[in-house]
Amino acid sequence: MKIQDKHYHTIWLKKDKPSIVQVIDQRKLPFSFEIVDLKTVSDVFFAIQKMVVRGAPLIGITAAYGMYLALFEADERDFARSINRKAEYLKSARPTAVNLAFAVDEMLQFILKEKDSPRIIEKTLKKVHSLKEQEIQFSEKIGEFGLELIQKIYRKKGETVNILTHCNAGWLACIDWGTATAPIYKAHLKGIPVHVWVDETRPRNQGARLTAFELSEEGVPHTVIADNTGGHLMQHGKVDLVIVGSDRTTVTGDVANKIGTYLKALAAKDNRIPFYVALPSSTIDWSIENGLTEIPIEERGPEEVAEIEGWGNSGIQTLKLIPEKSKVANYGFDVTPARLVTGLITERGICHASQKSIQSLFPEKL
Ligand code: MRU
Numbered sequence: 001m002k003i004q005d006k007h008y009h010t011i012w013l014k015k016d017k018p019s020i021v022q023v024i025d026q027r028k029l030p031f032s033f034e035i036v037d038l039k040t041v042s043d044v045f046f047a048i049q050k051m052v053v054r055g056a057p058l059i060g061i062t063a064a065y066g067m068y069l070a071l072f073e074a075d076e077r078d079f080a081r082s083i084n085r086k087a088e089y090l091k092s093a094r095p096t097a098v099n100l101a102f103a104v105d106e107m108l109q110f111i112l113k114e115k116d117s118p119r120i121i122e123k124t125l126k127k128v129h130s131l132k133e134q135e136i137q138f139s140e141k142i143g144e145f146g147l148e149l150i151q152k153i154y155r156k157k158g159e160t161v162n163i164l165t166h167c168n169a170g171w172l173a174c175i176d177w178g179t180a181t182a183p184i185y186k187a188h189l190k191g192i193p194v195h196v197w198v199d200e201t202r203p204r205n206q207g208a209r210l211t212a213f214e215l216s217e218e219g220v221p222h223t224v225i226a227d228n229t230g231g232h233l234m235q236h237g238k239v240d241l242v243i244v245g246s247d248r249t250t251v252t253g254d255v256a257n258k259i260g261t262y263l264k265a266l267a268a269k270d271n272r273i274p275f276y277v278a279l280p281s282s283t284i285d286w287s288i289e290n291g292l293t294e295i296p297i298e299e300r301g302p303e304e305v306a307e308i309e310g311w312g313n314s315g316i317q318t319l320k321l322i323p324e325k326s327k328v329a330n331y332g333f334d335v336t337p338a339r340l341v342t343g344l345i346t347e348r349g350i351c352h353a354s355q356k357s358i359q360s361l362f363p364e365k366l
Contacts, residue, residue: 001170001171001176001177001178001185001214001217001218002217002218003033003217004217008024009132009136009175009176010023010024010053010058010171010172010174010175010176011023011053011058011061011062011065011132011175013125014037018125019039019069019072020037020038020039021037021038021039021044021062021065021068021069022035022036022037022038023035023036023038023047023052023053023062024036024053024172025052026051026052026053026054026172026210027050027051027052028316029172029209029210029213030209030210030212030213030216031311031315031316032315032316036052038062038065038066038069039069040069040073041066041069041070041073041086041089041090043069044062044063044065044066044069044090044093045066045089045090045093047062048062048063048090048093048094048100049093049094051204054168054173054206055097055168055169055170055172055173055174055245056097056098056099056100056173056245056246056247056248056282056283057099057135057138057139057173057174057175057179057280057282057283058172058173058174058175059093059094059097059099059100060097060099060100060102060103060131060135060282061103061128061131061132061135061175063090063091063093063099063100063103063104063107064103064104064106064107064127064128064131064132065128066086066090066104067083067086067087067090067103067104067107067108067111067124067128068107068121068124068125068128070083070086070087070090070111071083071111071120071121071124072121073086074086079115080112080115083108083111083112083115084108087104087105087107087108090104091104094298095296095297095298096247096248096256096295096296096297096298096332096333097247097248097283098247098248098282098283098284098285099247099282099283102282103131103282106131107124107127107128107131110123110124110127111124132175134282135174135175135280135282136174136175136176136177137347138280138281138282138347139171139174139175139176139177139178139179139182139280139347140176140177140182141346141347141348142177142179142182142183142278142279142280142345142346142347143177143182143183143185143186144186145183145345145346145347145349145350146182146183146184146186146243146276146278146345146350147183147186147187147190148350149183149241149274149276149345149350150163150183150184150186150187150192150194150241151187151190151192153240153241154187154192154193157240159193160193160194160195160221161187161192161193161194161195161240161241162194162195162196162197162233162238162239162240162241163184163194163195163196163197163239163240163241163242163243164196164197164199164230164233164234164239164241164242164243164264165180165181165184165196165197165198165199165207165211165242165243165244166199166201166207166230166242166244166257166258166260166261166264167199167201167206167207167211167244167245167257167258167260167261168201168206168207168209168210168211168214169181169211169243169244169245169246169257169278170210170211170214170215171185171214172210172213172214173210173245178214178245179245179246179278179279179280179345180243180244180245180278181211181214181215182278183243183278183345184196184215184220184243185218185220188218188219188220193221194220194221195221195222195223196211196215196220196221196222196223197222197223197225197229197230197233197238197239198211198212198215198222198223198224198225199225199227199229199230199260199264200224200225200226200227201227201258201260202227202260202305203300203304203305203308203330204304205308205309206258207224208224212224227260230242230263230264230267231263231264231267231270231271234267234268234270234271234273235271239268239271239273240273240274241273241274241276242264242265242268242273242274242275242276243276243277243278243345244257244258244261244264244275244276244277244278245257245258245277245278245279246277246278246279246283247283247333248283248284248285248291248295249277249279249283249284249285249291249344250284250285250288250289250290250291250294250295250338251284251285251286251287251288251289251355251358251359251366252289252290252291252338252353252354252355252358253338253341253344253352253353253354253355253357253358254290254291254292254295254335254336254337254338254353255277255279255291255335255336255338255341255344255353256291256295256297256333256334256335256336257277257333257334257336258332258333258334259331259332259333259334260334261333261334261336262334262335262336262340265336265340265341266340268340268342269340274342274343275336275340275341275342276341276342276343276344276345276350277336277341277343277344277345277353278344278345279344279345279346280346280347281346281347281348281362281365284358284362284365286365286366289355291335291336291337291338292335292337295333295335297331297332297333297334297335298331298332298333299329299330299331299332300330300332301330302327302328302329302330304330305321305322305328305329305330306320306321306322306326306328307319307320307321308321338353338354339353341353344357344358346361346362348361348362349361
């Protein structure tokens with residue numbers, strides 16, 4: 001998608017320097033556009049942990065590039081052990097998005113299989129690029145299937161379709177298109193009038209800062225709202241559809257996504273508003289059934305809640321928000337049970353949030 005009319009992906013190799021990976025620094029958006037060089041496995045680890053890059057699909061692909069960089073650092077005398085250690089290290093950067101472990105394990109298996117090949121670096125890079133390309137295609141397909149939902153509402157309603165989204169499940173969280181935003185971009189490009197309610201998404205404000213930025217750059221009408229506003233809008237008929245992303249979905253259709261998603265699902269259910277989750281299959285954890293007990297929920301530093309970051313006279317500034325002595329809890333994600341999810345929009349089509357329905361789209365996985 002575009003930033004100031006120039007097309008970008010969220011991750012790429014530096015021109016003429018194939019040992020340097022470059023990413024957009026998402027901690028600085030929308031205030032400044034900066035590109036960060038990732039040269040080592042620890043650069044990749046910190047980029048994921050500190051949220052220079054974020055969003056499940058992008059975390060996965062960044063980690064895949066991390067495994068490529070690991071080839072330049074691995075101990076040749078004990079290659080398998082050394083590369084395994086790098087993989088474990090990368091996987092420990094953040095706990096909730098399953099794309100991280102999925103991508104690292106896939107790369108690890110590939111590298112170990114090719115370990116004696118004289119062209120291992122070239123082949124590994126090709127593998128990373130194929131995973132990246134696959135994520136782009138997944139997002140684009142999600143866009144096409146999700147577009148049908150928006151079209152259907154538009155045909156019935158005959159006026160602007162109002163969509164509520166939470167966090168940033170946009171192209172910045174992926175490589176291109178996004179998951180929750182892909183159907184919105186497709187509808188906008190087709191000339192269907194859409195308007196997006198953007199939850200600010202405290203504490204990191206991914207909605208207010210990143211989703212609003214993306215939508216502005218693409219010219220999609222939108223309004224940023226405080227996180228607690230969605231229920232009120234739904235009660236007053238101002239939301240036609242909710243679409244969110246996912247960081248990990250169980251085989252039974254429970255969905256972990258940014259903290260606050262569950263409350264939106266409850267409000268949507270109470271108001272009979274369709275609540276869809278857009279996700280590529282790389283976000284489905286095929287090994288678990290119970291989202292509440294089996295998905296690890298990231299707890300982040302207290303400063304994200306106790307302080308707020310914004311643009312001031314001297315650039316990006318941080319302000320204190322709460323009394324010095326107050327305790328803070330900062331859960332990064334929550335789980336929306338399958339019973340509150342109207343449907344899952346995947347790269348193979350839309351299904352119910354149930355094992356049987358997911359299985360009908362991905363029979364080879366179960
Ligand atoms: O903590 P973040 O910003 O990485 O969390 C991201 C989200 O929760 C997104 O909504 C989710 O990853 C879906 S991204 C396509």
